[in-house]
Structures are given as structure tokens and as C-alpha cells.
Amino acid sequence: MTIAERIMARHSSANTSRSGICKALTVALLFTAATGLQAKMDDARVYEPVAPTIDQARANILIARQLQFTHFRDLGMSDELSGDVFDAYLEYLDGQRIYLTQEDLNKFDRVKTQLGSALKTGQLQPGFDIYNLVQQRVIDRLRFALNLVGQGIDQLDFNRNESILLDRSDASWEADQQALDELWVKRIKNAVLAQRLNGADDETIEDNLQRRYEGQLKRAYQARSEDAFQAYMNAFTGMWDPHTSYFSPRTSENFNINMSLSLEGIGAVLQSDNEYTKVVRLVPGGPASKQGQLQPADRIVSVTQEDEKAVNVIGWRLDEVVDLIRGPRNSVVTLEVIPANASDETITKAIAIKRDEVKLEEQSASKDVIELERGGSDYKIGVITIPTFYADFQAMQAGDPNYKSTTRDVRKLIAELEQDGVNGLVIDLRNNGGGALHEANDLVGLFIDQGPTVQIRNANNDVQVLNDEDPSIAYDGPLVVLTNRMSASASEIFAGAIQDYGRGLVVGSQTFGKGTVQAVRPLNHGQLKITQSKFYRVSGGSTQHKGVIPDIEIPSRIDKKRIGEDALDHALPWDQIEAVPHTRYFDFSGIIDELRKRHDERFATSPEFGLLQQEIDFLKKQREMDSVSLNMDERKNQHEQIERTRLTIANARRELRGEAPFESLEELEDWQDQQAADLDTTDDELDFVIREGGDIMADMLELDQHMASILTPQQYAAQTPTQ
Known part of the structure; x- marks a missing residue:
């Protein structure tokens, strides 16, 4: 001593x-x-x-x-x-x-x-x-x-x-x-x-x-x-808003420090967070997203190249961390991170990710089918997952008639699902951080007749209204849109429009709340990214700060106090302007209470939801810890209690999947290391939130049939003009 x-x-x-x-x-x-x-x-x-x-x-x-x-x-x-x-x-x-x-x-x-x-x-x-x-x-x-x-x-x-x-x-x-x-x-x-x-x-x-x-x-x-x-x-x-920022000449070369698309990296958007580099979001279809372990709000502690020692990057400049993470395609980089849900910043885990380019086809929309029974009737529910709002601008400008875009791909998927005889459609926008605005506008147009989709107000209070000019409708059946806290920007425009038009129900958790538009302006030295306008729904309310509130809520592991527009300092507030004329396709007020009741009853007995709620409660308890003991015995007891809970939750999930439980925490950690080394831990099984979206759709179909049987044809037609 x-x-x-x-x-x-x-x-x-x-x-x-x-x-x-x-x-x-x-x-x-x-x-x-x-x-x-x-x-x-x-x-x-x-x-x-x-x-x-x-x-x-x-x-x-x-x-x-x-x-x-x-x-x-x-x-x-x-x-x-x-x-x-x-x-x-x-x-x-x-x-x-x-x-x-x-x-x-x-x-x-x-x-x-x-x-x-x-x-x-x-x-x-x-x-x-x-x-x-x-x-x-x-x-x-x-x-x-x-x-x-x-x-x-x-x-x-x-x-x-x-x-x-x-x-x-x-x-x-x-x-x-x-x-x-x-x-x-x-x-x-x-x-x-x-x-x-x-x-x-x-x-x-x-x-x-x-x-x-x-x-x-x-x-x-x-x-x-x-x-x-x-x-x-x-x-x-940052006094004006959190999305207005200065880019130095070097940072301007890597606008938004986005390791995606043609850049060989891990497919993540990073930002400085005090001494740390923090993950803001993952690029859909990118290496990190596919590997599945890196999460938004994780903080990077060290970066390890293949066969080299770890380099601690606490206190490093953002551009230097990005340069260290980037590297040759198919090489492996290991990030040591403090997980977003860690009880304190001394808890870390290693995540191995194989570098690659983010290919447009890996960001593309995809489809699936859920088969359900309700009230003696069988239903087939189509599911379309949209990771981002994309468009191949180069192919479009070159006149390629088969260029890829969100709207074109979804239109094809809808046609294929209708050939399969689906009775309803679920659009999954969870973790969709946005993308091309015109694609959000066009995608709304697949589900409505002609009409406005979003309003954009600039600093002079001039309002521009974007419209769907195409009178055709690709799909006029019942619709559910899934969202979560990471659904942002263009996703919020689409979900908000579907909700305002009464075209479908929004299910999940409150969206991010990114309802502003930025422009990059050159300076004599670097660039300025500045907020110049704001999005508003056709009903007049902004998507800024508040996001889209779901009609039926499903809790999430994501901490809303740490992730979301309303968690950012000096974020522009929510407000509203005049609504623009738009059609209401369906009035859900007659069935929404019953839909929520059935949803609550399913979740009350659902082992998946019970496990999710257990995880949420555990993470909340961890986040509420404001201090840790420096006494070895007390800290060890606390550490062991946390690890026992981790093991219990992990084994409960394995039991749901029919897998053998881990005998010890060491066995769990060895398995996690193997998963990280495998570099491809994607799970193709439909998650229970998607299945719940299908169940809500089946409930809608059953209740719709019931309403059709008790209302006069005139009443039913007035209530459901496009169903």
C-alpha cells in the first residue's frame, strides 16, 4: 500500500x-x-x-x-x-x-x-x-x-x-x-x-x-x-437545433461520417458523444445490421484489426475513429463497445464485423406471408418489410426502365402477394431511418387515390404541399403499419399519411420525431448543414419532436429518454399548421377499442411479450442506477445478480425456440463469442411483433365482416368507401 x-x-x-x-x-x-x-x-x-x-x-x-x-x-x-x-x-x-x-x-x-x-x-x-x-x-x-x-x-x-x-x-x-x-x-x-x-x-x-x-x-x-x-x-x-452543424474541410469529405453505400466499412452512422464515438443508426442491409449485435446508442471503446492489438479510441476525434473502422472489403474489424443498455460504462462487449459495401439489393423491400385463423375463418396476411426509402438515381438518370426504387419494388411485391390471395397487408417500417423523400410520397400513392401526402414549411412560412398525382391504387385492402423508435423522417411521413387518411392502423411504438429538412451550404472553410424547413402531416400536425403516435402500442427495449428527437437538446418543438383537404377512407373508431382489448389479452398470455416485458423492466432498473459501489464484495454481489438475470432471460428465449438452456453464464458468453465469430447471426424467423401485426389484421378482418353483417349497405358503404 x-x-x-x-x-x-x-x-x-x-x-x-x-x-x-x-x-x-x-x-x-x-x-x-x-x-x-x-x-x-x-x-x-x-x-x-x-x-x-x-x-x-x-x-x-x-x-x-x-x-x-x-x-x-x-x-x-x-x-x-x-x-x-x-x-x-x-x-x-x-x-x-x-x-x-x-x-x-x-x-x-x-x-x-x-x-x-x-x-x-x-x-x-x-x-x-x-x-x-x-x-x-x-x-x-x-x-x-x-x-x-x-x-x-x-x-x-x-x-x-x-x-x-x-x-x-x-x-x-x-x-x-x-x-x-x-x-x-x-x-x-x-x-x-x-x-x-x-x-x-x-x-x-x-x-x-x-x-x-x-x-x-x-x-x-x-x-x-x-x-x-x-x-x-x-x-x-447547436443552439438553433441539433441537426444544424459545422463540417470542417476534412469532415466535409465524409458528409455525415456515413460508412455506407460505396464506402467500404461496417454500415453505421457515428457521432461524437463526449469522449466516446456513439452509434447513431445502422444502415439497412449493411454489415453491422446483418451481423445483428451492434445497436444504436452503443459507444465504441476500442477498435481491433485482424491479428493486431486493440486500439483504445476513447478521446479520439470522430474522423480518426471512422478511418480506423474502415478497411478492405471482407476484412474483419472488432469493436469493443459499451452497450446502450449497460448499467455503467465499464461493462463492454466485443463485436466482430466483416467489412463490405452496402448493396442496394440488400436494402430492398422483401415479403412474407402469415397464415392465421380467426372465428372459424382462415386468413393469409402479407408482410412487406421496407428497410429504407431508396432509389437507384444513377440508373434512373440513365433511363434504365428497370431501375430499383422502394415504390417500384413494393408495387411488385403487392402484386405477388395478391396473386397468393392475401386478405390483408402489414408494412414493417421498424428501424427504417428514412431516405428519399419522393419515395415516401410515391409510396403513399400506392394506397390512396390522388391527394396530398406531406406539407413542407420553410423559414418564411411558405408552405409547399407534395401530392400523389397518380390516380391508380396498387392496394385498396386493409393495412397495418409497424413502427418503432428508430422509424424516422420519410418513414414518419408515410405512417402519418396512412394514419391521417384512415387508410390503415399504425402499430408499435412512437417514432423518432425527425421532422426537419437540412441543406448543406458551402463556406470559405468547410460547410454548414442548416435546418431550413419542417415537415407537416396533411392533418396539419408536425412529425417533428412528437413523431407518429401508434394507434395500438407495443412496448420497446429502446430507451426513449436517450434515443429520439425529444431526447436531443434544443430540438425544434412540435406545432401545427392548417390541414389540407384529404379523404378519410375508414373510420376505425368503431373497432379500435375492441382491437386494443384483443391485443392486450393476447399479450397478457404471450410468453414472447412476457419475456420482452421482463427485459424492459430489467433494462429500466439498470438505467435507473445512478451509482455503483467501489467495495469489492458489494460490487461482486451486484455483478453476479445482473449476470444471473442475463442468464435467466437468455435461457427463457432459448426455451421459446425449443433450444437447450445454457448451464452457466460462461457457456452463454462462449456461445455469444461463437456468434460474433460467425459474422452472420441473422434470424430468419418472423418475430412476434410482426406476428402480432398479422393478428391485429386478422381481428380487423373479422370485425369488418361482423360490421358488414349488422349495418345496412348504405351505412357500410359510407363507413368503408374503399374497402
Whole structure:
């Protein structure tokens, strides 16, 4: 045990009168040791502050003008805005409040109220001063961490009744250097505990932590002027809305950092999230989507190439992480991620993904058939899954009469299903993040006569109405549309139009709520992606923020507090404009209560839903944990309880599939490793949510027949003009 640790051990049992002295001695000794050792190993490196360039100042002025005069939101440059930009900037640079102290923040009290006017005129130095201070504090912290690990983690005491806050984004800033030192001792203890509980020995843990902190330290010394400018501009542009952002010249080359289509990668959209790189969404048909383990909101900890050591990417720039993940086609990259549902950021899993291009045919719509019995009648329900709204623009422009698009493919699938004699149709839009707007417009047209499909309002309050001009209808039978939280943009336009027209029922969970339109505008230095208009349904309500609310709800594992437009800071609000004339094809008010009742009764006895609800409750309990113990015995008990629950849920799912249960957690993890190594874990079996969509459709058909038998022909025709 080091002198500092012995003092801390005494401090934990000391009386109140001695606690302040012990605390001061502990921090002083730890800091002195850290400084001394680091001076030996790193005395040659000095942080060089970054400074703004003339090109950046000019770009800043152009950005400010664009925001003020062309953005959808009318937001002035006020003192209040200055404070909000300051807070957002610190959120980006030190979102977990682990580098700066309250003493540091006090130095910027005067600057905090002046950022708005400075940004308006291209005065970037205040933002760069803040950036440089944070970088220096990052270096100080990492030096401290390296020293502590270098002394040997066996010197740390895990017998105390201590805990650490998992999410410090709303915590108070630590008062001074001493308090921050104590916090970092706890952070390192937490990292050590997590790896010990995962079976790593102390030598491996020390090596892992040293490589992690040395990698972050190297990045901190390599800070560039462009890093500071992009961070500062995004804190500024984010005041208008979360989809307005600045792209540096390098980032502009990889617009949206989207590793998809012609780019060889894993098919994922990534973004920075404090020190981490976070998965925003998966590209349908892409390698990650097909492999099945990577999920939205997972955070990437390390990247491993074939036959190489893992590279820790915490603290890396987004473009560098993307470059590391990309690679030759058919090669394998392994991502170590913190799962979105992890109880704390020390829980990770490895996911192996084979790189490939995302082929258009693998994003194409597909069909299936469900056969059901209801009230003595047999029903065949067609299912069409649409992963994205796509169109082969090159083939279209070349005049290819067989070019692929969502609408053309769905029309063909409908014709094939009708030849099979289906009685109803389910459209699955779950995890469909959108795509080509004109395809959403045309797809609505397959199910309605001529009419409006969506309204688009710009910053000048001018409203454009998109219409289906084709009077033909590809399918006029009963319809169910499945959605979830990852259904966004064009998916919401389609689902909202089907709901407004009374053309079908929306089933599932509330959609994402992305109801804005962006344009990319060139600057003298980089580009600005700016929100310029907003989508509205034909009934007048926006899809922004609220999304589409399903007629029949099915719970989801996805945490709505973390994923969705309403989970984003400064998101544009929901509002409404005038509705446009549109036909109501069916009034579901007479049967919706009975449909919901039958749905609830099925789910009350459904083993699949029972398991889903068990998972949701488990994940909710995990997310509600705001701290974890640093006591070894207590943490081990908590860890074992979580793992037992994981095993129970995994075995329950295997039982539903008629598979033998795992005897132990080790057996489960070995199986998961095999699945990851297999690189193709797709499950072709129709999931129970699709089957429930089919059951709801069968209920609709049965109730429709019942209504037809009790209503007069005139009443029935008035209620169901196109059925």
C-alpha cells in the first residue's frame, strides 16, 4: 500500500476533527507522486495552445449570418444565448465534469456573457482560450491516472464503503484540484473493479489502463486548431437545433461520417458523444445490421484489426475513429463497445464485423406471408418489410426502365402477394431511418387515390404541399403499419399519411420525431448543414419532436429518454399548421377499442411479450442506477445478480425456440463469442411483433365482416368507401 493509500485508509475511519487534514495530505501526496513520476516519463512533451486562423474567423461570420437569416428558427444573439453556448461548449469538452473545477470555471465568468457578440463578429479567441485550458486539464488528469496505475493497482483499497456516480453530466463541478484528484482515484478504482469482475488479472488490467490513458494523452498533445474550431462552432450552431452543424474541410469529405453505400466499412452512422464515438443508426442491409449485435446508442471503446492489438479510441476525434473502422472489403474489424443498455460504462462487449459495401439489393423491400385463423375463418396476411426509402438515381438518370426504387419494388411485391390471395397487408417500417423523400410520397400513392401526402414549411412560412398525382391504387385492402423508435423522417411521413387518411392502423411504438429538412451550404472553410424547413402531416400536425403516435402500442427495449428527437437538446418543438383537404377512407373508431382489448389479452398470455416485458423492466432498473459501489464484495454481489438475470432471460428465449438452456453464464458468453465469430447471426424467423401485426389484421378482418353483417349497405358503404 502506498503512503497515499494508507492515509486514505486512515481517513475513511478517522473522526470528523481529523478528516480535513487527512484529505489534504492524501491529495497532496497523490498529486506530488503523479507529478514526479510523470516528469520522468514525459518531461519532453509540452502542450502547445492552438489558435484561430483568419479563414476560421471568416467562416464564423458566415455561419452567424446564415443562422440569423436563413435558419428555420428565429433566434437572436442575446446574452442568454452567450450563456447557453458556453454551457454547450463545456458539455462537449467536459460533459462528465471530470477535468475542470469550479475554480477553473470562475475564470470565465466575464467571458461567459460575451460569447454571443464575439461569435457574431468572428472573435474566436475566447472559445480557443476555453479549449486550451480544457486540453491542459485533460493532460493533467491523464498524467495523474498514469501515475496511479504505474504505482500498481494492488495498492488500491477496495474494502471501503465508497460509491461513484455513473453519470456526472448534471453533477456539480468539483471545487478544486484536491476534490478532482479524489474523484479520479474513484474512477480508476471503478475501471479496475469492472475488469477484475470480467476475469482479467491485475497485470492485464494495468496494461489495458496504461494503453488507454497513454493513447488519450497522445491525442491531447496532438490537438489541432480545427478541433477547437469545429467543437466551438457546433456548440454555437447547436443552439438553433441539433441537426444544424459545422463540417470542417476534412469532415466535409465524409458528409455525415456515413460508412455506407460505396464506402467500404461496417454500415453505421457515428457521432461524437463526449469522449466516446456513439452509434447513431445502422444502415439497412449493411454489415453491422446483418451481423445483428451492434445497436444504436452503443459507444465504441476500442477498435481491433485482424491479428493486431486493440486500439483504445476513447478521446479520439470522430474522423480518426471512422478511418480506423474502415478497411478492405471482407476484412474483419472488432469493436469493443459499451452497450446502450449497460448499467455503467465499464461493462463492454466485443463485436466482430466483416467489412463490405452496402448493396442496394440488400436494402430492398422483401415479403412474407402469415397464415392465421380467426372465428372459424382462415386468413393469409402479407408482410412487406421496407428497410429504407431508396432509389437507384444513377440508373434512373440513365433511363434504365428497370431501375430499383422502394415504390417500384413494393408495387411488385403487392402484386405477388395478391396473386397468393392475401386478405390483408402489414408494412414493417421498424428501424427504417428514412431516405428519399419522393419515395415516401410515391409510396403513399400506392394506397390512396390522388391527394396530398406531406406539407413542407420553410423559414418564411411558405408552405409547399407534395401530392400523389397518380390516380391508380396498387392496394385498396386493409393495412397495418409497424413502427418503432428508430422509424424516422420519410418513414414518419408515410405512417402519418396512412394514419391521417384512415387508410390503415399504425402499430408499435412512437417514432423518432425527425421532422426537419437540412441543406448543406458551402463556406470559405468547410460547410454548414442548416435546418431550413419542417415537415407537416396533411392533418396539419408536425412529425417533428412528437413523431407518429401508434394507434395500438407495443412496448420497446429502446430507451426513449436517450434515443429520439425529444431526447436531443434544443430540438425544434412540435406545432401545427392548417390541414389540407384529404379523404378519410375508414373510420376505425368503431373497432379500435375492441382491437386494443384483443391485443392486450393476447399479450397478457404471450410468453414472447412476457419475456420482452421482463427485459424492459430489467433494462429500466439498470438505467435507473445512478451509482455503483467501489467495495469489492458489494460490487461482486451486484455483478453476479445482473449476470444471473442475463442468464435467466437468455435461457427463457432459448426455451421459446425449443433450444437447450445454457448451464452457466460462461457457456452463454462462449456461445455469444461463437456468434460474433460467425459474422452472420441473422434470424430468419418472423418475430412476434410482426406476428402480432398479422393478428391485429386478422381481428380487423373479422370485425369488418361482423360490421358488414349488422349495418345496412348504405351505412357500410359510407363507413368503408374503399374497402
